[in-house]
Amino acid sequence: MSKQKPGIPKGTRDFGPEEVAKRNYIIDIIRHTYALYGYQPLETPVMENLSTLMGKYGEEGDKLLFKILNSGDFLKDADAQLLADKQSNKVLTSLSEKGLRYDLTVPFARYVVMHQNEITFPFKRYQIQPVWRADRPQKGRYREFYQCDADVIGSNSLLLDAEMVMMIADVFTKLGLRVTIRLNNRKVLDGLNEYIGETEKNVALITAIDKLDKIGADGVQNELREKGFSEEQIEKTLHILNISGNTSQKMQSLEKLFTGEQGKKGISEIQELFSKIAHVASSTIQVAFDLTLARGLSYYTGTIYEVVSNDVQMGSILGGGRYDDLTGIFGLPNMSGVGISFGLDRIYDVLTELNRFPASASTHTQVLFVAFDADAESAALQYAQQLREMDIRCEIYPDLQAKTAKKFKYADDKQIPYCAIIGSNELVEQKVMLKNMQSGEQELLSIEEVIQQLTGRSGFVDLSE
Amino acid sequence: MSKQKPGIPKGTRDFGPEEVAKRNYIIDIIRHTYALYGYQPLETPVMENLSTLMGKYGEEGDKLLFKILNSGDFLKDADAQLLADKQSNKVLTSLSEKGLRYDLTVPFARYVVMHQNEITFPFKRYQIQPVWRADRPQKGRYREFYQCDADVIGSNSLLLDAEMVMMIADVFTKLGLRVTIRLNNRKVLDGLNEYIGETEKNVALITAIDKLDKIGADGVQNELREKGFSEEQIEKTLHILNISGNTSQKMQSLEKLFTGEQGKKGISEIQELFSKIAHVASSTIQVAFDLTLARGLSYYTGTIYEVVSNDVQMGSILGGGRYDDLTGIFGLPNMSGVGISFGLDRIYDVLTELNRFPASASTHTQVLFVAFDADAESAALQYAQQLREMDIRCEIYPDLQAKTAKKFKYADDKQIPYCAIIGSNELVEQKVMLKNMQSGEQELLSIEEVIQQLTGRSGFVDLSE
Numbered sequence: 001m002s003k004q005k006p007g008i009p010k011g012t013r014d015f016g017p018e019e020v021a022k023r024n025y026i027i028d029i030i031r032h033t034y035a036l037y038g039y040q041p042l043e044t045p046v047m048e049n050l051s052t053l054m055g056k057y058g059e060e061g062d063k064l065l066f067k068i069l070n071s072g073d074f075l076k077d078a079d080a081q082l083l084a085d086k087q088s089n090k091v092l093t094s095l096s097e098k099g100l101r102y103d104l105t106v107p108f109a110r111y112v113v114m115h116q117n118e119i120t121f122p123f124k125r126y127q128i129q130p131v132w133r134a135d136r137p138q139k140g141r142y143r144e145f146y147q148c149d150a151d152v153i154g155s156n157s158l159l160l161d162a163e164m165v166m167m168i169a170d171v172f173t174k175l176g177l178r179v180t181i182r183l184n185n186r187k188v189l190d191g192l193n194e195y196i197g198e199t200e201k202n203v204a205l206i207t208a209i210d211k212l213d214k215i216g217a218d219g220v221q222n223e224l225r226e227k228g229f230s231e232e233q234i235e236k237t238l239h240i241l242n243i244s245g246n247t248s249q250k251m252q253s254l255e256k257l258f259t260g261e262q263g264k265k266g267i268s269e270i271q272e273l274f275s276k277i278a279h280v281a282s283s284t285i286q287v288a289f290d291l292t293l294a295r296g297l298s299y300y301t302g303t304i305y306e307v308v309s310n311d312v313q314m315g316s317i318l319g320g321g322r323y324d325d326l327t328g329i330f331g332l333p334n335m336s337g338v339g340i341s342f343g344l345d346r347i348y349d350v351l352t353e354l355n356r357f358p359a360s361a362s363t364h365t366q367v368l369f370v371a372f373d374a375d376a377e378s379a380a381l382q383y384a385q386q387l388r389e390m391d392i393r394c395e396i397y398p399d400l401q402a403k404t405a406k407k408f409k410y411a412d413d414k415q416i417p418y419c420a421i422i423g424s425n426e427l428v429e430q431k432v433m434l435k436n437m438q439s440g441e442q443e444l445l446s447i448e449e450v451i452q453q454l455t456g457r458s459g460f461v462d463l464s465e
Numbered sequence: 466m467s468k469q470k471p472g473i474p475k476g477t478r479d480f481g482p483e484e485v486a487k488r489n490y491i492i493d494i495i496r497h498t499y500a501l502y503g504y505q506p507l508e509t510p511v512m513e514n515l516s517t518l519m520g521k522y523g524e525e526g527d528k529l530l531f532k533i534l535n536s537g538d539f540l541k542d543a544d545a546q547l548l549a550d551k552q553s554n555k556v557l558t559s560l561s562e563k564g565l566r567y568d569l570t571v572p573f574a575r576y577v578v579m580h581q582n583e584i585t586f587p588f589k590r591y592q593i594q595p596v597w598r599a600d601r602p603q604k605g606r607y608r609e610f611y612q613c614d615a616d617v618i619g620s621n622s623l624l625l626d627a628e629m630v631m632m633i634a635d636v637f638t639k640l641g642l643r644v645t646i647r648l649n650n651r652k653v654l655d656g657l658n659e660y661i662g663e664t665e666k667n668v669a670l671i672t673a674i675d676k677l678d679k680i681g682a683d684g685v686q687n688e689l690r691e692k693g694f695s696e697e698q699i700e701k702t703l704h705i706l707n708i709s710g711n712t713s714q715k716m717q718s719l720e721k722l723f724t725g726e727q728g729k730k731g732i733s734e735i736q737e738l739f740s741k742i743a744h745v746a747s748s749t750i751q752v753a754f755d756l757t758l759a760r761g762l763s764y765y766t767g768t769i770y771e772v773v774s775n776d777v778q779m780g781s782i783l784g785g786g787r788y789d790d791l792t793g794i795f796g797l798p799n800m801s802g803v804g805i806s807f808g809l810d811r812i813y814d815v816l817t818e819l820n821r822f823p824a825s826a827s828t829h830t831q832v833l834f835v836a837f838d839a840d841a842e843s844a845a846l847q848y849a850q851q852l853r854e855m856d857i858r859c860e861i862y863p864d865l866q867a868k869t870a871k872k873f874k875y876a877d878d879k880q881i882p883y884c885a886i887i888g889s890n891e892l893v894e895q896k897v898m899l900k901n902m903q904s905g906e907q908e909l910l911s912i913e914e915v916i917q918q919l920t921g922r923s924g925f926v927d928l929s930e
Binding site (some may be wrong): 092396 | 474485511536579589620864
């Protein structure tokens, strides 16, 4: 076997100790918050049948699915002529039956349908797992990334929509981030469509509005013109987009303008939602009604959620919404649900940019034993067990012969705050020389005194900074 | 889109709330123990380049790798004639560049080589992630399963081998399982080879001995005969296998018989290892020297580890060993390391069979609010936030109109121990009726009294049983 220069596939990442600890800090807050609201964990396989995945994410999505070659003689069942003609698309289904999951929502829907007879509805689940997309990798966009989803299915109660906002606020409050929670309702978007008197080009209208942030009012105007909307329709649309004021002022304005059924319902739902979350806004959490928010349409039918950081330009760090018929495609119709998904990578980047990770988001070793001979090493083995029983993370430098400077350097490199040195003198005294690696101070202590010193202080882990 | 009957790929599994909680219970103990010994977390991508994976697990392993089709027009670069002739093996590399990881050891070696200039050695890492093998699925064998590995690389100190045994003992002690830790050393096996005067057929010899448990001494004898060992060699082998007594007696016997270099070294290493772990054995943890243990050879060069349950027939629930040149294939030679891997699924099965999961290994909701009108629901929303601030998991039954019986059934189905009922009377009194779902007892309490009652008791979560 020849030597290889190793690498990893583009768009994927290794996470070293520091990164894993920081990612887990975020994940633990999200998971804990979900559990406090009665959401229960679910884990699904990384591989799903292609029949489950294909056709769920549009034509573009089908292309972005990672497909797995069938095992063994994978060409066996493929059409020889199609192979010779290199018709990749046409032979695909005979070469591959499985793919990597593209999101956590479709597997959730698949799970609910498979287990519908065992599940008590409404069914609240959270799922924190990686997903894969064969997108072109770029800054902040990866081919393997985590999603942190909570969904509830089997109820159309707006209470659940409201609790989503509360969970979002709780998570970002715990993370110490200032954010704006943007809310809209798909029926408000439909109401706009009713208002301008155009029910056919609904999708084109919403797609154009969704881009307001990026292309401005002029851009929206141009796009609508291209799509064949009349000047009157365009004017009415811009009128709606220009409605100013706070959330309740905006809702009042719309209430007067919207006379269609969907629009009325949308305004009523948004009003009810905001009445339930009146207490959520705080000095760090803004909550805003944004009637241009569409989240690229997807399958949302009710409330739509998006969160952006108030301090870092980063795009949305959470998205979500209500959908009326997620499981219909798998044979279980009319199940209404609502869900949100935290963007772990972007939240990580925001916390990094603001330097907002706490010192406790690390799992450094707390004490390194440095022994000078075999007897000292035996003592260290015993002492280390005593420390571990008290939940103190410690290790013994494994190579007796190494130079002392090398042992201390190991502690420094690994940001270990204390070394417990054992030489012949310490052995006789049945003590260790505890060295503070930051101050350089040393103290001769019994192992009980070491434990006392390390556990007596609250928040000892913070010393690892 | 037509309706589909959904399923998941064979050999894969969904994990519902109960299973996730139980699996996390095991994983948390393993992770916590690893951290106490100074091992730090690492996570690598699910996809690795096939150039990293191929050739590392033998010919059979290459076949069992799940390969990922290149994105887009995947047939483009393949040879048309080979395609037409359906030469699956020959076109593979032009169709696929990536595969799913097969274990955590090769990605670890790849990571170490890539980051050798940033890493402080000896480098201790743990990694708990799923792996994939296109094996034929059967009871207890899955195509997607978790490995829980700890490895240290960059030191040949036997202290590290000893700490592996301590970590194993700590984990199984915390899990409350009675196990036997079997230990051997590859050099002892080489010593056997020296002893019978045959250094060429080393692999055949060890492969035969490794099967002793399964095929018995007669079986080993037959296999050696088939492989062309002389009668004298077979007799000498059986003599060694018949050595009885405890660990130190066995070692003494071997010490007298083994005169070759490797054998002497192996015995000396096993003796040193056992002297360092003299304190590990307990009423539940047996530690035994087993000179037939080979763990299918693989790449081990020193200590070999295996753990079996003393109470459930299940095969090995942990394996591991020392290897002298894991990173050589990636261009970093002479790095000695030692590692172990807990078998999560089998440990789960053992705990299930012995009914040894604690009640705390669940994340059930603790209180369900049952409101009878919109005002009561508003009150419930406020109370729920107060409970969550005190870390009490609670939810509000979302559909006001549902029948009361249905609401209580929801609590029962989800094993929620308390309902907090709010009707008009409770509203006036600013209290809730707290109903114990097991006893049926009810008590009118303020929300502060509810918090008092639920948090005042130690181990409240245990009530969810």
